[in-house]
Amino acid sequence: MLFTSLPFVLFVAILVLTYYAFVPHNERWGLLLIASLGFYFFADPRYLIFIFVTALTAFIIADITEDYNAKRKAYLKANKADMDADVKKKYKATTTRVTRLLLALSLIINLGILAYTKYINFFIENINAVRGGEPLSFVNVIIPMGISFYTFQTVSYSIDVARGTCKAQKNFWKFLLFVSFFPQLVQGPISRYEDLSKTLYDPKPFDFRNVSYGFIRILFGYFKKLVIADRLVIGLKTLTESPDEYKGAFVFVVMMFYAAQLYCDFTGGIDITIGIAQMLGITVKENFDLPYFSKNIKEYWNRWHITMGTWFTDYIFFPLSVSSRMLKLSKWSRNHLGNAIGKRVTVYISCFCVWLATGIWHGAAWHFVVWGLMNFVVIMASQELEPLYERFHGRFGLKTKGWYGAFEILRTFLLMSSLKLFDCYRDVGVTFRMFGSMFTTFNAGKLFGGELMNLGLSGGDYLVAGLAIVIVFLISLVKFLKGTDVREWLYDRYPLFVLSCVCLLLAVAVFGAYGAGFDASQFIYNQF
């Protein structure tokens, strides 16, 4: 069931009505669980087995861990007087080992399932490429929908419980809902148990404003997704499927199309997710914060796919950087390589690991790995150049000038759009060649020779997509410059709010690229 299919829309409509009309407040989570499992069931009943195994193992191990931690705390408290520092330390060390083992077990099972389903064939492919001789045959596995998202949610829960920063859920069915909550199964966000559990099991009571906000957000999500993203995809397909026909200036067109397409597809999907949750009285963390208004790449990654970024920071970057081994390495390198370089070594290693993991997480393919590492390179370069920039800015007082800010935003946008080419062409060599062709044979005149009309998009399509992008841009601009949420502004002028809903709905209905004649393309992040 796609987000953009009519059955999904009806499914959500019926759910929201039932939810408020017939189900008492404290049982609403139960309805959500049924709906979520149903959603999964209709996608493919076999998926249920996977999600069930993941949820059950994480649940049981977290439960045991918490009990163990509680006992350990109680023991320490009870025997405080009798223990000297050494005994205490020893006791702590052994018990810590037990919790670590438990956590490791949970992570191995769940990350193992993820690794096996998603990466086994990629692994075999590469072994075959290196080994030569009789190739190993591929394994026939199904990749459960949203497995990367729900596995990451489960892993964060397991770690948080082991760390003691989060209380374990004692009701398995409630926990299963956290893992399987359907709006975020398709493309995130990756919620933390601490955040989501607050409203998931105890949703806000019916509130007209909340439901209206959710409703218009869903409409806006469909608008971005169906009117812009799914329309541009048609042109992108033509451009990237035969790259050698569309070089130079066309690569720039690809960059622009893909930047708009990916943004609208992904944020549109998130809008639908958060909108549905909001209609249900549930607060889901934001995943985007005007990413294309970032002034540098680090800021960009703080604003784009936020929940993924923080996940990698909290569960890979930090643990790795502050591990005792890394701290020792840091000390050693500072002593031997000097303070300036030595300080960086550990950060760079951790950062490298994070971006490698990010690349792999995005998909089982080399172009994702290269894409991840290119991000690492660019972030490191900008980190190193920062003092230089600072001096440059200071010398000319650039920081205070508005146009310079705009330049920085544009620069970051172009840089990020260039990196996205890897994802677009899905082949490392082709990407480098195409990127190069922009500088060798740009030939802007070619764009106006009528070839843009042969990409599968009509003049009307360009007009509609263009106007829709302007609308999305203006709404973002208002938010960026004034901090105003257009939704709230409209709601305070309620008739205007209704008018906007009507216009959005009609625009999606008429101009949406759905149905026969359009390939219903899945959300890009669906496959991750």
Add this chain to the structure above:
Amino acid sequence: METGAKKFTYKTLVMAVSTVLGVAVTVLALWFLQKLLVPKYQRGVVEGSMIEEYYDSNEPHEVLFLGDCEVYENISTVTLYENYGISSYIRGSAQQLTWQSYYLLEDTLRYETPKVVVFNVLALKYGEPQSESYNRMTLDGMRWSSSKWNAIDASMTDGESMIDYVFPFLRYHSRWDELTRTDFEHVLDKDRVTINGYYMRADVMPEAEFPSPMPLSDYTLPQSAMDYLMRMYELCRENDIELVLIKAPTLYPYWYEQWDAQVRQFSYDYNVPYINYIYLRDIMGLDMSTDTYDAGLHLNIYGAEKFADYIGRYLTNSFELTDYRQIPEVAQQWEDDIVFYDALRDAQLAELQQYGELRSWGANAIES
């Protein structure tokens, strides 16, 4: 306190009213847009208008023709009336499949019960759904009933879905890019394109050589089609309707001997008349150098009048049909049809005289 409460109710009222208005406007707009965006089939490809047009015809119809272009282009309903007083209707449509004919019969029975149903057998060669666009032209025009639902269900090709038939808007919304004047002019009412289901063409293009028939690996008529023929037969029996099977006199698409034999067998087994008019072309006086407009695929008005005259004689002789020329209320309506018929023919002849070809009908009239 009081003013606060008042303010609150006023605001609530505004919100309630605008919400209700918003919903109403949306529904209305979607309804209107659907009307605007669905193809109108008013010029060029008019076949999509035929099925719907039936519901506007007020005369009683004692003879109902079912089938594809071999009925709706080949039999002049006006000739049937003028020569024999037969009041008939052709519920034909492009590439009408056997199950569609069956469900159209069901549909027709909701409105009237004819005495004779004439089914053209060419469609029996298809056992599977064929093409979305032909499906649409046959099915979209049907009024909603279980018959329409079942007809759609039986006809959908891969990739089609019921919801697109329930809300044609979903299928046609992307036509916003290709709307023409016709779409705007005919949002709410459509022009008449047939005379009781007969699609007239007055131009002439003599019959040409057809490619010789390809040998088939299997000459058995598909079971699914034969099953629906059977159901048609049973439905007719239940309603005391005489079923007549015909094969129109046109030669292409090719009608194989083996197929003919199977239909003959059916005719024998169930005592249903079957007439293959291919063998009777000479007797009915068809001259394929003048009686076809597209090199022999379909008859033009001259051929259709000859075929109608011939089949009309058979129908009058074989069944007790009313001579509606004697019934003033019906005759009056037929006179109006004749006026339309003559005017249409004259208009086509005038264009032929002026340009040597038809400009407002057929392939030249297709709007891009």
Add this chain to the structure above:
Amino acid sequence: MDELIEILKDLHSDVDFNTCTTLIDDKILDSFDIVSIVSEVDDRFDVTIPAKELVPENFNSAKALWELITRLQED
């Protein structure tokens, strides 16, 4: 406490760490800074800040960070 402020000043000389309480929320300190702080604290106070303590509440102000360090020292 003064030594801690000194560590922080090394990272961002233009921030008043004595008063600022939104170091994380306002994105003054990023993840790289936090790692540097952890490693400096490890050096100078011989206190290892574990990963589970790397949460905004502990790093939003110099005071909160100092409280964290003292708490870990006592442990």
